[in-house]
Amino acid sequence: MSKDKVIIIGAGLCGLYTAYLLQQKGFEVLVLEANDRIGGRIKTVTASTGVTVEMGATWFGNQHHNLLTLVHEFNIPYFRQHTQGISLFETMSFVPPQKFEISEAEEPSFRIEGGTKVLIEQLISKVGIEHIKTQTKVTSIKEQGNQLVVTDTNGNSYFADKVISTVPPNLGINTITFEPNLPDNLVQVAQKTHTWMGESIKFAVAYTTPFWREQNYSGTLFSQASIIQEMYDHTSFDHNGFALKGFLNAGTSVLSKEERQQKVITQLTTFFGPEAAHYVSYNEKVWREESLTFHPYDQLVLAHQNNGHMVFQKPLLNGKLYLSGSETALQHPGYMDGAVAAAKTISSQF
Template sequence: MILIIGAGLSGLLTAYRLKKEGIPFKILEARPRVGGRINTVYGKDNTPVEMGATWFGAQHTYLKALLEELGIEYFEQYMDGTVFFQPFSTSPAESIQIPSQPPSYRISGGSSNLINTLYQKLDEKDIILNQSVKEIKFHNNSVQVITNEVFEGNRVVLAIPPKLWAKKILFEPNLPENLISLAEQTQTWMEDSIKIALTYKQAFWQQADLSGTLFSNTGPITELYDHCDHERSKYALCGFINSSFKQLTYKERRAKVIDQIKNVFGEKAEDFIDYEECIWSKEENTFEASDIALYPHQNNGNPIFSKSFFDDKLLISSSEAASEFPGYMEGAVYSANITAKKIITANVDYRK
């Protein structure tokens, strides 16, 4: 039995690969939902908006291969029309030409389409939600994972950000000091991000030859993009606001966001259906305070995370642990593929 900690992209994909080989597993997830930092929210008119991971590029070949394997479509981020830039709070937004860049892509039906597709290919009984892991004990021939219950297996996979397991889980025996120290100083991607999205009855920006794209130095919004669905039948704008605005109340933050987009895009921007936001630093299963300030992607992909511990009973698999594209969906897929391959190979050797 393989015990997988975390039902994000890495954990679910690891499980999917194991299931195809007939290797038993259980996923233990602290949240009441699957997906981790992938979280597509559906408002009153069922428009999918991303509160978590959203974009990927042509260079993200493992993610693209997985989408093709599962029969999930993806589409290019809409960027046609005028782009706005706000350099100073004292000056209005100005239209700019942005240099030609490789396109970004989004998953049709929302990023959670990938999560839900993987989830549906697993047995529901093998994924246990609301299981916050407190302790992991390694014995000669087994591993115990302790939540409010005790789960026993022969291997455990840590499919959550390193800082979380380093600071929240007790290990017996202790993990190597250098591993814990490095994990505590590994930045969790998006841990201090604030995502916002507004849905509309029409893509009023497209009708006015605007791309829906805004870059701002003044805030609260720092980046905003067209967020219509693949068919362009559901309409939204989605982006990031400066993390310092988490200090404000929801009402204050929302009012400032609306005021900014109205100033940039005109009165029609105020006529929205839904306003959604996610402050990731308030998500206890994503955010854990750092002892020292960490820079983006600090220690992501460190070679130590590719090692196994306690006679191969402990494996590390998460986006931050990936040696390629760590911190992104691509990293989560890469990490899961590598981890599953290690377990499958060991299982074959064991059976011989």
């Protein structure tokens, strides 16, 4: 008997890993991705100095067993986030920041050597690029007899025995139509399911030297008063590329890129001195503007709200449709670990 034909919507970490696991079981899999880029919320870019900077997912820890198992299985090397030296905490703009040191005993966080994109590249090569169709935005999923018909914005239709959507639930429920309608309670929960980091602004400033390390600063900075809210040293694992990278105040999404850039450099110069003004490049990503990740909520939704909710654990449309993706995971939902966990949970049901 031939195995089910499976369509996976979304070529982020969850979609790609689900495809890999199902292929291992002998299923015929097609991944449909709306973007011209593969990776979803994993987005590593190379700045002009050659240093790779993360505009999306970056860190993981020893608690992230699902991700660590995958990283070890694929022999992907990783290294510890640099935190040694003086870190800064700014409570108010009119008083100098407090200085503190992060204990060596603190639970470490890790980064993948060469950038998080290495994980995506490995998955693409294992799944096979011929099984991933980019620039294919799914708009509807309809039940037709024992099958599901998936339609995209190009007017193409795809038939599958099973469909797994890895689109963040709030985005999926608002941008894909389902026939017959999905249960009301599921729709309501999905609309109140937070998409992790969907509102965030990531930035990175590349330098030719790690001048902050030379002044015994760690590069770690937390601020309640300025545009940069959280920042870390982003030196590459081989010490060939240097950058500072972190998150900006999400409210500054109303500013232009140039305005944000200028405020960032002013803040860095205030804290680390004039050398901070001699940067090579500035990169940023306003995730709120990424319509393939973020969809506005029609009410207040708190961070991680409804992540891992029980409504996502059961298949729909007579067992043919699965809602997956990191936000549906029972372990570390919202994080890369959750994306891997969700892939394992769904594929184990096949």
